[in-house]
Amino acid sequence: xxxxxxxxxxxxxxxxxxxxxxxxxxxxxxxxxxxxxxxxxxxxxxxxxxxxxxxxxxxxxxxxxxxxxxxxxxxxxxxxxxxxxxxxxxxxxxxxxxxxxxxxxxxxxxxxxxxxxxxxxxxxxxxxxxxxxxxxxxxxxxxxxxxxxx
Amino acid sequence: xxxxxxxxxxxxxxxxxxxxxxxxxxxxxxxxxxxxxxxxxxxxxxxxxxxxxxxxxxxxxxxxxxxxxxxxxxxxxxxxxxxxxxxxxxxxxxxxxxxxxxxxxxxxxxxxxxxxxxxxxxxxxxxxxxxxxxxxxxxxxxxxxxxxxx
DNA sequence: GCAATTAGTTAGCATAGCTAACTATATTCC
DNA sequence: GGAATATAGTTAGCTATGCTAACTAATTGC
Numbered sequence: 001x002x003x004x005x006x007x008x009x010x011x012x013x014x015x016x017x018x019x020x021x022x023x024x025x026x027x028x029x030x031x032x033x034x035x036x037x038x039x040x041x042x043x044x045x046x047x048x049x050x051x052x053x054x055x056x057x058x059x060x061x062x063x064x065x066x067x068x069x070x071x072x073x074x075x076x077x078x079x080x081x082x083x084x085x086x087x088x089x090x091x092x093x094x095x096x097x098x099x100x101x102x103x104x105x106x107x108x109x110x111x112x113x114x115x116x117x118x119x120x121x122x123x124x125x126x127x128x129x130x131x132x133x134x135x136x137x138x139x140x141x142x143x144x145x146x147x148x149x150x
Numbered sequence: 151x152x153x154x155x156x157x158x159x160x161x162x163x164x165x166x167x168x169x170x171x172x173x174x175x176x177x178x179x180x181x182x183x184x185x186x187x188x189x190x191x192x193x194x195x196x197x198x199x200x201x202x203x204x205x206x207x208x209x210x211x212x213x214x215x216x217x218x219x220x221x222x223x224x225x226x227x228x229x230x231x232x233x234x235x236x237x238x239x240x241x242x243x244x245x246x247x248x249x250x251x252x253x254x255x256x257x258x259x260x261x262x263x264x265x266x267x268x269x270x271x272x273x274x275x276x277x278x279x280x281x282x283x284x285x286x287x288x289x290x291x292x293x294x295x296x297x298x299x300x
Numbered sequence: 301g302c303a304a305t306t307a308g309t310t311a312g313c314a315t316a317g318c319t320a321a322c323t324a325t326a327t328t329c330c
Numbered sequence: 331g332g333a334a335t336a337t338a339g340t341t342a343g344c345t346a347t348g349c350t351a352a353c354t355a356a357t358t359g360c
Contacts, residue, residue: 027297114169
């Protein structure tokens with residue numbers, strides 16, 4: 001019984017959860033964009049930079065994979081980061097590849113942006129109870145796992 | 151003890167949760183965009199259309215507020231929706247305002263797109279264990295509340 | 301050493317965000 | 331009543347981010 005109809009046979013609770021997740025993701029990013037813009041760096045650049053800062057140097061293709069965008073898109077994102085002095089392109093032994101590294105400035109800016117986001121979120125959480133804060137942390141753990149499975 | 155320093159005194163768990171939430175929101179939408187593109191309608195248009203379908207007719211300014219974008223941005227989003235025959239602009243008594251309404255086609259397309267997105271997400275959620283599904287449903291309730299407070 | 305593969309970039313198109321400046325209509329105030 | 335002001339949307343122009351197609355450069359394979 002693995003036929004197509006099963007897709008629609010998911011429990012109503014899951015459907016509702018999925019819908020809320022989707023909508024929340026859209027509006028969460030819209031809100032945070034306001035804070036992120038203070039850094040003068042777009043969301044895609046910020047996200048790519050965060051991979052380099054927290055995950056370390058890697059090639060453009062690897063970064064594109066990590067960010068789930070196509071290489072031309074990542075190429076342009078990196079160009080923006082490079083222009084802003086946040087990332088360096090370095091040659092490797094394999095002449096086709098480049099090694100992308102966050103600069104000191106890039107690392108600093110990322111941490112500042114992260115701090116701003118956390119401040120926004122912390123303010124939102126201030127109105128919630130402690131147990132709800134705990135639940136949020138749980139959700140945050142769960143989310144990357146879910147995203148991987150989409 | 152409600153001084154500014156407290157903002158930076160957020161627990162490491164919250165800091166990490168905020169960062170994961172932000173990152174997960176970005177990647178969630180990137181994945182779902184693939185499904186959304188089947189409808190030939192962008193995420194901003196889809197989200198705006200959904201407000202009209204589920205929330206009913208309203209003015210451009212109200213829709214911009216609901217979507218947390220500026221009026222010129224919403225004006226262009228609506229133009230795209232109108233061009234695609236998914237939304238109608240109607241005159242009102244107040245000659246400055248327009249009333250935006252989803253067309254029958256818009257309502258149909260929205261439901262189809264919503265079904266695809268939710269299916270993709272729900273399938274990912276279905277791959278989780280039962281207890282995690284329960285937790286997620288609970289947490290999905292929490293998200294819109296948090297987003298409102300950001 | 302030449303063909304095929306791989307990594308990135310460039311070019312061109314669309315969506316989506318913004319501010320500034322404009323038009324048109326309502327409202328306010330004398 | 332009419333001028334000044336306020337409000338609602340649109341237009342124009344910039345940036346950022348997505349994509350595919352087509353290109354360059356380098357490596358690998360035979």
